[in-house]
Amino acid sequence: MNQGTVIKTYNSFYYVQTSQSVVTCTLRGRFKQERFSLLVGDVVRFNHIANEKGVIEEILPRRSMLKRPMVANVDQVLLTFAAVNPDISCILVDRFLALVELSGLPAILCINKMDMADSADIGKIVDRYRQIGYQVIQVSAKQAWSIDQLREILNDKVTVFAGPSGVGKSSLLNALQPGLTLTTGEVSKKIGRGRHTTRYAELLPLEAGGFVVDTPGFSFTEFTDIEENELMRCFPEFLPLLAKCRFSTCLHLKEPQCAVKDAVAAGSIFPERYDAYVALMAELRENRKGY
Numbered sequence: 001m002n003q004g005t006v007i008k009t010y011n012s013f014y015y016v017q018t019s020q021s022v023v024t025c026t027l028r029g030r031f032k033q034e035r036f037s038l039l040v041g042d043v044v045r046f047n048h049i050a051n052e053k054g055v056i057e058e059i060l061p062r063r064s065m066l067k068r069p070m071v072a073n074v075d076q077v078l079l080t081f082a083a084v085n086p087d088i089s090c091i092l093v094d095r096f097l098a099l100v101e102l103s104g105l106p107a108i109l110c111i112n113k114m115d116m117a118d119s120a121d122i123g124k125i126v127d128r129y130r131q132i133g134y135q136v137i138q139v140s141a142k143q144a145w146s147i148d149q150l151r152e153i154l155n156d157k158v159t160v161f162a163g164p165s166g167v168g169k170s171s172l173l174n175a176l177q178p179g180l181t182l183t184t185g186e187v188s189k190k191i192g193r194g195r196h197t198t199r200y201a202e203l204l205p206l207e208a209g210g211f212v213v214d215t216p217g218f219s220f221t222e223f224t225d226i227e228e229n230e231l232m233r234c235f236p237e238f239l240p241l242l243a244k245c246r247f248s249t250c251l252h253l254k255e256p257q258c259a260v261k262d263a264v265a266a267g268s269i270f271p272e273r274y275d276a277y278v279a280l281m282a283e284l285r286e287n288r289k290g291y
């Protein structure tokens with residue numbers, strides 16, 4: 001049997017990337033009876049029934065599942081910001097990071113447009129996030145700075161590109177591999193839909209192995225499905241302190257003898273990060289009121 005990764009689904013057809021080609025597959029009937037939903041990112045085994053056509057017989061166990069968008073086996077999220085234009089905003093970085101933490105996937109911070117940056121200013125930001133424990137890379141899509149380093153990070157992994165609009169995500173993809181965002185556009189053409197009308201996530205295969213998740217309308221922007229007492233877990237530097245608060249139900253806001261607030265006062269947690277936590281908590285409570 002052949003093996004490959006589902007890179008796109010459309011009308012019960014599954015486009016499966018193998019090491020050689022993309023095979024258009026249908027799903028063996030018994031999966032439909034089980035109401036199993038096969039996702040982009042799933043690794044499958046299939047039988048060829050004709051040239052470039054196949055039937056999926058087996059779905060390999062999932063390593064992970066991202067909910068929005070629904071993609072299986074994502075390994076990491078590359079959060080891209082621009083050093084300038086639009087200027088990096090740490091509150092926005094903290095917000096995106098918290099959302100990635102909530103998904104349970106590792107986040108890598110990528111700061112683009114370094115060719116236009118004041119490197120001392122950006123250096124401070126980079127140091128902060130490295131101290132917290134995040135991997136941070138500084139790149140320029142325009143000047144092709146550190147694109148090799150980025151390529152190495154993506155190698156053999158399934159990576160979601162996220163970040164605000166205009167930070168250069170498309171430019172980075174293009175610097176990584178010219179034409180990358182057009183690769184599966186060919187598939188779209190065959191089935192009569194333009195790439196830009198695609199509403200579902202698809203995987204873009206990297207030449208060196210691995211995939212980038214192309215996610216039209218993808219957000220990582222809204223806090224829903226999160227309880228107040230879960231937010232603290234989205235701040236990894238809080239984790240070692242949580243058991244040390246006086247109250248086991250401590251939300252680290254107004255409570256006395258709070259180990260998190262003590263750490264902020266002692267300088268071992270960045271005050272900006274704590275402020276981001278408080279701001280996100282307020283937002284979460286505001287969203288709740290809407291229900």
Ligand SMILES: Nc1nc2c(ncn2[C@@H]2O[C@H](COP(=O)(O)OP(=O)(O)OP(=O)(O)O)[C@@H](O)[C@H]2O)c(=O)[nH]1
Nearest residue numbers: 112113115116140141142165166167168169170171
């Ligand atoms: N100076 C400089 N400009 C860049 C760099 N990368 C991208 N840009 C410019 O930034 C603008 C936005 O780039 P895009 O690649 O379209 O950004 P995007 O993140 O894909 O934007 P959305 O499609 O809105 O999500 C364009 O004018 C690019 O030419 C860079 O490394 N340096």
Ligand SMILES: [Zn+2]
Nearest residue numbers: 245250252258
């Ligand atoms: Zn506390």
